[in-house]
Every structure is written in structure tokens, then in C-alpha cells.
Amino acid sequence: MRLVLPNPGLDLRIPNYEDLEKMEKEDGDRPKWDNKAQYILTCVGFCVGIGNVWRFPYLCQTHGGGAFLIPYIILLVLEGLPLLLLEFGIGQRLRKGSVGVWRAINPYLTGVGIASMLVSLLIGLYYNTLIAWIMWYLFNSFQGPLPWTQCPLNDNRTGFISECQQSSTVDYYFYRVTLNASASITDSGGLQWPIVICLLAAWTVICICYIRGISTSGKAVYVTALLPYVVLAIFLIRGLTLKGAMNGKLLSEGVEGTGLAFIVFTEAITKMPGSPAWSVLFFIMLLCLGLSTLFGNIEGVVVPLKDLNLFPKKWPQEALTGVTCLVSFIICLLFAQQSGLYWVTLFDNFAGSIPLLTIGLTEMIAVVYIYGIDRFNEDIKFMIGKKPCIFWQISLRFTSPLILLVILVFYLVTQAQQELTYLVWDPDYDEFPTLASVPYPSWINVVIFVLAGIPSLVVPVYALCRLVFVRCKKKMNQAKIFYFV
16 A cells, blocks of 8 residues: 555646657757757756865865765765655656646645745855855966965065964965955955955856856856866876875864865965966866856756746746846845855855755655655656666655655754854954854844745745635635525
8 A cells, every 4th residue: 555645636737648748849949958968967067066175075074084975975875866866857757847846746835846946046146156256266366476375565564464474375365365354244344346246257157158058058068067077186186196195284173165165275276386277277177166056056046936927927038047147146245245254154054954954855755645656656667768676666765755854853953952153264363363163143043044944934834825825715716606696
């Protein structure tokens, strides 16, 4: 006996296999990938982003080093891959965006698509801020020596700035020259106009590339998806040949995810011959990683907006993309303040944590127990010629949802027991240049609720609102019938 919840009207909301074949023949003018390689590289580019260079190594080091990879690989197999199969399979079967897919499965699940759209937007905001920082470093790499290789002179030109001498040239360049970071998230300090210009350039590039469609982005992925692996391999080989390769700065205290890309790597580059050329190559690599990820994020925002009919139907997708990027740029001015680094850290910690767990759990429950796992198996067989093996059956039905639920509960319990703190660059700190750990102000809980709570609650709130609407509409119709009778 298989448990499948009642879902009336499903067959009327989804196309049958004959309709899919007919759609395939009629969509001759629909933009398509030139070949499978472009599609695979696009998926790789979306999955492997800046976080793999900017954040993952830091998290790996601070959570046990090599031992961290053991649970990571286990969860990748038991959780990540089944969820990837589920999303790819159901998206390809229904041929809709995130809102359209879940609305077709059941109208009460439309909130899943809206939540996914919000998470894509929030992550895209601070990811493109990182691209703006990358552009700043890239522009400043075309000079020798590199500007972060030496401390600047003080105002009297009698010596070097003491703040730089107390820390290091790469630390000072990142925290003071690039970001001019304030000592608190409550001290905005005004806009950093070089970063504002870089943000404008970053959103302009994303907008233009996305508007050009897969005819352009499909060819660009040959560079954006492959170049990072070539460059990282070169850096790995070069790094292992340097003296003291086993005593890297990753082992030191105070290197955050952000610091890894913009401090540790930049310092390593200064020790390489022809450092400006290596710096240009490194930040072009980071730019490729960022752009390939942002293409997917923008797709995850624009398509659901179009499905929700929040804009006039006459608007072309290009106009919708332009509006989305313009609004995103305005919001990103928050990150261009002197306190912008701390806002990026806040978004990074909460925008993609609880919401992604709740969305993933809801998607698995929806496909397995509302759409029907047997129906999903037949869909996979229709598309690739065979059903998923026993591993996928066990994972999708039991293992993966249970693991997601356990992780979500433990995460919430752990966060509730911890004091919320963040690291700041404060020259007046007694242990400077170590970053000072300070508590967040109380009002930051409201921001955290916006980042993590609202996307998570969209799913049940939308379902509840729809239930109330349907019930009220039904009562009104009954009242009209009674009146005419």
C-alpha cells in the first residue's frame, strides 16, 4: 500500500506524454542549447559558484578540516543528488518555471515556487556584490606592483599608515581601501562610490547577458564553466611548489569566507613571479564563476515573476529582466555602505540556510506523496528510457526527507541556543588585527526574520490564504444559488 495524498484535477493540470511530444515538434522557434555539452556546463556553472572558492574551504577548515569531507560526501550522496534528480526531473517533465511546476502539481503548492524565487533573489543580491568586489580587484590588477603589496604613506609622508603596519598589506587593502569598513553594522558610514560603480557594472553585465538568451550564454559557458578549473589547477600546482606550502594562512585564525578569496589568495599571488598577470587571471576566474551562477539566479527570479503575472502581460521578458536588475541594484546599495561587509555576511548566513532546508523538504514531500512517486518514476522512464533504481526510490521516499527534517530541527535548536555575533574590522580593538567578535543589535532579529522567516513561511501562508479564498468563494457561490432559487 502506497501513501499518496488526494490531489484532484492533477491529470488536467499537467500535459500527458502525447502533449509533450506535440509540444516538442511545435516549439521549433523556441531557444535551445546547441548541444548537450552546453546544457551540462550551464548546470555545472550554476552549481559550482563563487562559494566553492570563497566560502567552502573556510567552512571545511573550521569544521574539522579533511574530516569535514566525510559527512559532506555522505550527505551529497544521500541528500544532494536525490534532490537534484527530483528538481531536474519534475522541471523537465512539466516544462515550467518554479512557480508553474508547483502550481501544476497542486495550486496550494504555489508558495514553494514563490519561496524559491525569493531565495534566488536574496542570494543573487549578495553574490553580485561579490562580483562587484571582484571587478574592483580585477581593475586594480592591471598595475605593477599590485596595490596591495605595500602599505600607503601617512598624511605627512613620513612613514606608513599605522593601521596597515599593525595588520598586513592585503588585510588593509581589503578592509580599508576597498570597503573602508566601519566598526559596526549600525554605522553605515555612507556609500563607497567605487563599489557603487562596480555594482552598476556587475548588474549591467548580468542584465545584458541574460537578455541575449542562451544563444549567447550557451556559448559563454565554455569559458565561464571550464576556465575556473584550469586556473585552480594551475594555482594548486604552483602553490604546492612554494616554500612552506603546508603552513598556509588557512590555518590562521580570523580568515573568514570573504577573507579567503580577497586576502589569502591575494597574498599568495603577491609571492608569485609576474604577480599582476596571475592576479588578472585569478579574478577573471572568479568573475566566470560568479557570472555562471548569477545566470541561474536571475532565471530563478524573472521566470516566476512572469508566471505570477505581477507585471503587464504586454511586457516582453527583456523589460522584466531590466526592471529586476534595476531594483536589485538599488537594494544592493545596502552592501555598498561602509557597513556593507557585515550585511553581506548576514545575508550569507541566513538567506540560504533555513529557507533552502524548508523548500527542499517541501519539494520532496510534494513530489513523493502529492504528485506521486509512481507517476514520477514513469515520467523518468518516459524521458530517459528507464525508471530510477532502488537507491533513488529509498532516498526519495524515506532517507532524504528524514535527513532534511533532522538537519532542519538541529539547525533551529543550535541557532536558538547561540548568541548571534559577527566579526568586525576595528583598529581600536585590543587584539587588533584579529577581527573583533561583537553581538548583533536586537533589531537585527527583524532582518533575520525577513531573510529566513518570510521565504520559509511563504509556503504554508500561501496555502492557508488560498484555502480561505476557496472556502469564501464557495460560500458566495452557494449564497448566489440560494438567492436565485
